[in-house]
Amino acid sequence: MLPKKLLVTGGAGFIGSNFVRFWLEQHEDCSIAVLDKLTYAGSVENLEGAEKDPRCTFVQGDVCDRDVVDALMAEADAVVHFAAETHVDRSILAAGDFIQTDVFGTFVLLESAREHRVDGFVHVSTDEVYGELLEGWAKETAPLMPRNPYSASKAGGDRMAYAFFATYGVPTIITRGANTYGPYQYPEKLVPFFVTRAVRDEPLPLYGDGRQVREWLHVSDHCGAIEVLLERGEPGQVYNVAASNERRNIEMARIILDELGKSESLLRFVKDRPGHDRRYALDCSKLHSLGWRPKADFDAEIRATIRWYAKHRDWCECALARSKAYFEEQYADRA
16 A cells, blocks of 8 residues: 655655655645755755645755654655765765765664654665676676765665664665656756756767766656555565666767757767776566556657756756856866
8 A cells, every 4th residue: 555644855856856746646645745955966946846735845954864854754654765965976076975875864764764663665776786787687686786985875775774674674675776867857967967068069078988888767767666666565675677778878968969959079088987887787577577667768758858958957057056166176177
């Protein structure tokens, strides 16, 4: 049975805000409490269409703050935990921030969930915990081999969630999702970042040879998978979430340039980042056995997403301004 009262952490971020809207649209007899610290990547603007819904309550706060977490957890039937530091480049510069939020913050939530005996806890992890996979597809039983501070911090939170199931019986479910795309993603990630630069006729910096492979999952399909797992996922289990849309980074850049009518002369190959994984790929047969299948058509939806960012230039510029110093430092020599 689906929960009536959800606590959604990181609900003002990319996937979180899309999930809040998705859930409110799909479930009339529900309520959602959104907890978000509103760091550079989170904004109440991302909750457009949900922020005025009487069923949705927003609380600005940190998942590491036990008092704030306890007050919200006491009213929740279940938790969907999106809150995390997520960008690999930033993790290389400030790994401690990732450990604090992604590991300790997850621990705080799990401790509170244990005390308040919630009925469900979905921990949103990532395919990056497996490390690079040069061939084949990773099953949920594959070893975790994270190769950068971000993926290592997510692996720590991932395993903490499982440990609270195994040790204390907290009904945790862990998802490991592929690269997710769609509206409201902070423009440090590939699609919105490249769109924002392309519309300004700025170079698109591709790490190394640009042939790193990622799987791409539309945010609506990611939200739908979490809904299925809240309804009939098995506690203590891990579920991969992907849509079998493998593309090289350079292919994604070319799709963006094509949709915007820009020249490929904007492509720039720059020095690769340390610990850059070559390929991720997921076996999703376990999730398929529960009846979930991706619905989004990649070719149509990636272009719709590109147009969304091009149309919402003010939103992108506002978001980028929250990290002006970071972008100047990170990309000044990559033009």
